[in-house]
Amino acid sequence: FQIMVDVLDTVRLYIKEMVHLAGPQMKIMLMDKETTSIVSCAYGQNEMMQKEVFIFDRIDNGVQREPIKYLKCIVFVRPTPDNLHLLQEELRNPRYAQYYIYFSNIISKADLKMLAEADEHETVRDVQEFFIDSIALSPSLCSLSIPRPYDHSAISMSVQSHRRSAEALIALLLSLKKRPVIKYQTSSEDAAKLALKVGEVIRREAQLFEETSLDTLLLVVDRFEDPITPLLNQWTYEAMVHELLTFKQHFVTVEGTKYVLNERDDDFYARNMCSNFGEIGANCKELITEYQHKANTHKNVESIADMKQFVDEYPQFKKMSGSVSKHVAIIGELSRLVGAHNLLEVSELEQSMVVDGDQGRALERLKTLLANPKTTQLDATRLIMLYALRFQGSYMTDPLALAAKIRSTETTEALKTLIKYAGAGRRKGDLFGSGNPMEITKRFIKGLKGVENVYTQHVPLLQAQLEAATRGRLPEGLWAAAGENALNARIDHIIVFMVGGATFAESALVRQWNDKRRSQPGFPSVTLLATHVHNTTSFIEQISAMRQ
């Protein structure tokens, strides 16, 4: 039996405890912009209403709230100066009977004093620090939802996003009760700064870290060491939804209709989120057949017994029909886009370019695709970027000349920034496995066997990093330790922080890794925390924002 680390479940337990501490009676919950996302991704409104929390509101949306003096108020906010100011105002003119205040992170004594002074009506009953400071999107993935963490005119993080990242990491460590050994990529200043900051806070807040376990490794990695993954077309349900339709905290919009895709209460999605596109199509067909069968049995309601059964099953049936129409709409749109944008061909070129690395063939096909009217601007850009990254130093055609072909100054500018941000001059890692004899052998064997699926050959760099970390063989020059050096116990858990954002491809990889732990004891579990979950569009926007 292996203990699984589940960040989503952890968040849910913290929220449940808040509500429990506020006790019986009707309650309102006040949140800020970020904590609203945290709570919404963990709990449905109906579920909260069963716990007598009937009203939800933002403390920071500037809307005048009407007082309801017989309500208890649960406040769950980040301890930011703005929120503290708003909370002080709230306490000076309390709208509700009692206040139960939970901060998502450490609050300073000075801030606590200010708040205490504002509590003239003595309405505050409980003040605690509950360490949930990032959005748990799934059991092993947390996001800060900062799409552009970089300073303008620089390729390093802004002070603000740097602080935010450190806070989120500290909170994650505390919520999982871990005091990790910290390792960071030496090529990244951001990773180093962040790792050192986290180490410093752990030392300073020794009291909070007293009862934490020492079986964890924290890897602080930077997106620029693997700029390939976010530039590829993806073929799992979850990643495709994000790549083609944009997936924002479980929301996706198709033809003006907003849907929620959440593995917590959507069985079909939970089963298929990591399946590839072919499987999803087949499974969706099955779902429709099952639905039709049910609909038909419901059609011939003849006897009283039929009617009774119908009434009993009606809510479930209605729920199923909602779910079916949702998935049919989404999958239908995905397959339309795959056809319209010629994505199979585009994806095949992406994969062969990155994995095989045959420049002559790649260039020829790239030129054909750039001339194809079906190829979108985005796909043209991603192909040129992949070409530029893959063959840097041995170009047969200058990628800038290719970019000029598609007549987009945006692409040209972004391409320049990309090379500065993630080019061979900055990367230290072996992204394409060219120097690694193991990789070369693997590729050779693969070449003999033939590939199973041409669209999913590429494996994110994270896989190699996790393997190396598990074996305790992170290359010396590429990684350095911050803070406590020795790992006392066996590594049972790895937390990965990704500066510059992760992708759903990496999230799926972490999922697989954790599934392996279920069957193979001794495998460390993995949690991924990132500044954002990118698709290609948002990744290119993040790059474009750097030069402004």
Place this chain on the structure above:
Amino acid sequence: SVMTSIGNSVPGVSRNVTEVFLLLRSNAQQDFAFRDRGGRNAKVRFGSLKEEEMSLVSLEEGGEHAETSFEQPMWIHTNDEVEFEMSRIKSKIGELSVAQQKHLSRTSFGDDKFEEMEERRIEALTDQITKMISHAHRLASGIKNESPPRENRSEQKLRMNANSALVYSLSQITDEFKKHQTSYLARIRKRSQNVDDFLIAGLGGDTSHELSLLDAAPDQEYSMAELQMIMNNESIVHEREKEVLAVNQSIVELNSLFKDLSSMVVEQGTILDRIDHNIENTSIRVSRAVDSVQSAYRAQKGDKKMQCIMCLAIAIIVLLLLLIATKF
């Protein structure tokens, strides 16, 4: 040193700073009182006097206000009543379940008075629970439909949400009861089926036996006993039929009540169940409402100006006419 306690009630670390907060709060209040009493500076004194006065006013105002809004609206009492009723229903279902179990496990089918009493009791309990559920349902739907006077928008939202949560728990209890009754029904049916099978098998055996006897000696005394038995069985079957009907009746009654109750099941996992979506939507609605109020106000204001201009223009014309009439 900061007094804190690190809690164990959550899976991860948490830090309770309530005690520190309360200490800081009482310090702040003492400081305030001290400054208030011993302040030599006239300005401070004046300021604090003014503050005191203001706080008196606001207290009075607040007091009045508080009295009106501290008083819980009637529907909350109704809400509590329904909740109490639900706990009673739960215990009654437990009672019923015990009685039914006892009844089913009885093996003899005599004309036992005791058994009849037991059956009556089960019937009465079923009836009582059905009535209680429909009563609770009536109360709950009353909450939804009766809006108290001077209720603001937030209070209305509270009432609606509290009501749908209440109705949901009520429907869950009802479902539980329905399932319970359905399974009881199935067991009764199965049992009477067994009895029938047994009787038919028994009769079958007897008839063949009878036929063989018939040739030998047609007799009456044996038929009497058989007839008696058949009569008895028929009454048992009839009895069962009645029971089945009664249970069915209660289920049908409940079904008609709870047609609209399942919306929460359907909503689960959809956009309507998302807290962030709902907050965003109400804030949009509120800001739109403010906008429309403002534009209405502006339009009204514009109207007033226009009216003023018209009035003055008419007055000028009238005066001009008067001037012309008197001068010429």
